[in-house]
Amino acid sequence: MDAPSPLKTITTADKAFFNDRGYLSLPSFVDADWLERLGAVTARIVEESRDVTESDSDKFDVEGDHTAENPRLRRLMKPQDHDPVYEEFARAGPIVDLAEDLLGPDIKFHHGKLNFKWADGGAEVKWHQDIPFWPHTAYNVLTIGLALADITEEMGPMGVLPGSHQGPVYDHYSDKGDWQGFIGEDDAAGLDLGAADYLKGPAGTVTVHHCRMVHGSKPNTHPTQPRPFLLFAYSAADCLPIMPYNQKSDMNGIVVRGRHPEFPDIDPEPCRLPPLRSGPYRSIFASQQGEEKS
Numbered sequence: 001m002d003a004p005s006p007l008k009t010i011t012t013a014d015k016a017f018f019n020d021r022g023y024l025s026l027p028s029f030v031d032a033d034w035l036e037r038l039g040a041v042t043a044r045i046v047e048e049s050r051d052v053t054e055s056d057s058d059k060f061d062v063e064g065d066h067t068a069e070n071p072r073l074r075r076l077m078k079p080q081d082h083d084p085v086y087e088e089f090a091r092a093g094p095i096v097d098l099a100e101d102l103l104g105p106d107i108k109f110h111h112g113k114l115n116f117k118w119a120d121g122g123a124e125v126k127w128h129q130d131i132p133f134w135p136h137t138a139y140n141v142l143t144i145g146l147a148l149a150d151i152t153e154e155m156g157p158m159g160v161l162p163g164s165h166q167g168p169v170y171d172h173y174s175d176k177g178d179w180q181g182f183i184g185e186d187d188a189a190g191l192d193l194g195a196a197d198y199l200k201g202p203a204g205t206v207t208v209h210h211c212r213m214v215h216g217s218k219p220n221t222h223p224t225q226p227r228p229f230l231l232f233a234y235s236a237a238d239c240l241p242i243m244p245y246n247q248k249s250d251m252n253g254i255v256v257r258g259r260h261p262e263f264p265d266i267d268p269e270p271c272r273l274p275p276l277r278s279g280p281y282r283s284i285f286a287s288q289q290g291e292e293k294s
């Protein structure tokens, strides 16, 4: 008889897959009760966005043609600060057990976002890795995504390049030395983008990607359905952010599982630092599209 799994949410084969390929896609991971609660809050947030006329740096990132009659959200920033249901999910939802299975017993929260990618053209996310945006002392960092609605091929599902977390950390600066927030053409030409796995699935599907994973997504071409994808990043607690947080949040750096470590984990391989920000925070959508201000 097989020994009982020491893991709470996944099989040892899932964990081996994550270690080898750098990602997971877990259909039906989140139950109907959580989906209903998160869906109700999200519907309320969309209603609230009707009063918004332009993006701000704290809550709403909207497309240029967002209006009260036709809301077009790109992102709700730091959802954990804007409603207790998102906060409860980030602090104590089933994804924290999943983070523990992959990172170990002591876990720190890093940041959260809800990427809407609106219907009928919602923006692409160019190929990038996460860690150059928020370097840590080591690479035991991952992001967990939850599909709040069914995500089909035409809705711009997140694509991951299997195994790329074991490759280099790419430069996310332009040839002129400006921060661009995506992997430049020359490096991208060397990637086998045809091997990308696009993580589709019914509402409740959870994805995990390692902080060095090369990933991105195409525009949402569905005529009517946005693609609400809730993302929370966690690290092993001894893996510490090197730069200031991109956004101030009540949950920045809190230990959501286990305890604060005695010593940091320090990986000898450095990651080029992003620039120190002097203006308001801009989302990845704004920075990749070269918008002056979000």
Ligand SMILES: O=C(O)CCC(=O)C(=O)O
Binding pocket: 113, 115, 117, 125, 130, 156, 157, 158, 159, 215, 216, 217, 229, 284
């Ligand atoms: O929303 C997506 O498809 C990708 C999200 C992502 O890579 C990011 O927000 O950093």
